[in-house]
Amino acid sequence: MxxxxxxxxxxxxxxxxxxxxxxTRMQQSVERPRxxxxxxxxxxxxxxxxxxxxxxxxxxxTLISADGGWVVREAGGFPADESKMTDFLLGLTxxxxxxxxxxxxxxxxxxxxxxxxxxxxxxxxxxxxxxEDDEGKTVYRLLVGDSRSAEGRTGRYVRFPQEEAGYxxxxxxxxxxxxxxxxxxxxxxxxxxxxxxxxTVRPADGGSLVLTRDDAKADWSVxxxxxxxxxxxxxxxxVGDVANLELTGLADAGRSAAELGRExxxxxxxxxxxxxxxxxxxxxxxxxxxxHYATARADVSDxxxxxxxxxxRAFNRRxxxxxxxxxxxxxxxxFVARDELIKQEQQ
Numbered sequence: 001m002x003x004x005x006x007x008x009x010x011x012x013x014x015x016x017x018x019x020x021x022x023x024t025r026m027q028q029s030v031e032r033p034r035x036x037x038x039x040x041x042x043x044x045x046x047x048x049x050x051x052x053x054x055x056x057x058x059x060x061x062t063l064i065s066a067d068g069g070w071v072v073r074e075a076g077g078f079p080a081d082e083s084k085m086t087d088f089l090l091g092l093t094x095x096x097x098x099x100x101x102x103x104x105x106x107x108x109x110x111x112x113x114x115x116x117x118x119x120x121x122x123x124x125x126x127x128x129x130x131x132e133d134d135e136g137k138t139v140y141r142l143l144v145g146d147s148r149s150a151e152g153r154t155g156r157y158v159r160f161p162q163e164e165a166g167y168x169x170x171x172x173x174x175x176x177x178x179x180x181x182x183x184x185x186x187x188x189x190x191x192x193x194x195x196x197x198x199x200t201v202r203p204a205d206g207g208s209l210v211l212t213r214d215d216a217k218a219d220w221s222v223x224x225x226x227x228x229x230x231x232x233x234x235x236x237x238x239v240g241d242v243a244n245l246e247l248t249g250l251a252d253a254g255r256s257a258a259e260l261g262r263e264x265x266x267x268x269x270x271x272x273x274x275x276x277x278x279x280x281x282x283x284x285x286x287x288x289x290x291x292h293y294a295t296a297r298a299d300v301s302d303x304x305x306x307x308x309x310x311x312x313r314a315f316n317r318r319x320x321x322x323x324x325x326x327x328x329x330x331x332x333x334x335f336v337a338r339d340e341l342i343k344q345e346q347q
Contacts, residue, residue, distance in 0.1 A: 035167055036099055040158065041092035041140065049089075050134040055116070056127040056177035063182060074179040075250055079318055081184045091173055092142075098170040101157060112145035113159040113166040126159070127175045144175050184318075185246040187296060188270060188278050189311075192243035197273045199239055203335050204266040204284035211235060216273065222341055229343050238341070241333045242268055245280070251293055251323035260293040260323060261285030266335055275304030276312055282331060290328035295319065 052063045062073040063080050070080040101111070108114055109124035119125040131140035145157035145166070154172040159165070176182065189195065194216045201209040210223040220235045221227060257263050264284035271277045282294040296319040300312040 035097045035160065035163075035165075038097055039093050040095045040097060040142065040169055041089065043093050045131060045140045046089055046093060048133045048139050049131045051132045052089075053130040053132070054127065054175055054177045055130070056175075057116075057122055057125070059177040061177055061179040061182055072179050072182050075183060078250060078322070079184040080182045084182065088173075088175075095169050095171045095173065097158070097167045098155065099168055101166045101168050103164045103166070108159065108166050111157045111166055113143050113157055115143065115161050127177060128161070129175065144173075147172060180249040183247065183250070185248070187245050187247060187280070187324075188243055189272075189276075190243045192239050195272045195274065196239060196243070196270055198269075198271040199242055200267075200269040200271075201238075201334060201336075202267040202269070204264045207338065209336075209338060209341070211239065225338070225342055231341050231343055234341055238334060238336065241330065242270060245326060245330055245334075247294075247324040248291065248327055249325045251325065255323075259287070261287040262293055262323075268334060272308075274308050275301035276308050278315070282326065282335075286328045286331075288325070291325040292328055292331045293323050294326050295323055 050065050054061050054063075060074075063070050063085065064073055064077075066077070069082055070085050071077045072080050102108060105114075105118075109119065109121070112124060112126045114124045114126065115128060116122070116125045126143040126145040129140070129142040129144065130138055133139050141161045143159040143161050145159065148155040148157060148168060153170065155168050155170040156172055158167050158169055160167075197213065199211040201211075211220050212223070213220050219227075219232060220230075220239065222230055222235060251260055260283055262281075262283035262285075265281045266284055267282065268280045269277060270279075277299045278296065279298070280294050280296050283292045286292055296315070298312040298315040300308050
């Protein structure tokens with residue numbers, strides 16, 4: 001009788017243990033939403049992306065996949081910064097959802113995790129990312145809210161708008177809804193150490209500087225300045241400054257030459273060993289809080305190779321009809337007085 005009682009108790013305890021385990025697993029499945037541990041953006045979505053729209057209040061930008069790259073719709077199809085696009089999109093696939101934070105609407109508003117339609121106060125709305133496929137169908141939506149910084153840890157609150165819950169991603173990232181921020185900013189090919197044959201700087205008031213060299217390994221010379229008087233380091237810096245020029249934005253259509261400070265222009269011409277020639281026409285006056293507006297064009301010799309002809313055609317397609325801004329500080333490092341390139345005489 002005693003053995004039967006022990007066996008019965010053991011069986012009951014076993015049943016209770018199994019039941020407890022099952023309940024625990026059920027609770028875990030409820031408490032651990034399917035988003036937790038997953039990537040913020042799945043690679044399968046990325047492979048279908050034909051456009052990416054970013055909305056933040058009154059600002060928005062739409063990036064469109066075109067010809068193997070991305071362009072900015074609000075900038076008239078100007079090329080987007082491929083490196084920034086890659087880092088941003090692949091960065092989202094690398095980041096994972098840490099845990100669910102809240103489903104409370106008040107808390108979601110506090111974390112800026114409401115859509116513009118849901119938010120009574122625009123300040124409660126987050127930045128909305130929308131990915132569409134080539135048929136215009138929405139395949140992904142993400143709300144990006146406040147940053148989180150506590151106990152030395154950083155992160156970003158997010159929400160998938162088709163769901164009620166907000167989540168935390170334990171890695172910081174930023175989302176820019178300003179079209180200008182996504183523009184491909186580099187202008188000239190930057191391989192100046194091996195490709196540049198000459199650089200000619202023509203200030204608006206005359207007095208050109210002509211920098212030349214015979215081959216990629218030769219030192220630069222400047223017309224009218226003896227080699228032993230030349231500040232070689234300053235000349236090399238000037239060439240590098242030309243190569244590294246970046247646009248900071250595009251001019252609004254319809255602005256006059258006077259409004260853009262382009263009634264007088266100054267120019268930079270870069271000739272390559274392979275027959276390409278790039279020219280920037282830069283406004284002589286700074287406007288719009290230290291911006292000089294410029295245009296760009298390229299030419300190529302008839303006997304240059306097909307790669308060079310293609311590069312020039314692509315460059316001219318990119319800049320045809322465009323007026324873009326350069327930072328005044330960058331411009332001032334290029335249009336310099338001849339004396340800056342000459343060694344001071346020893347007293």
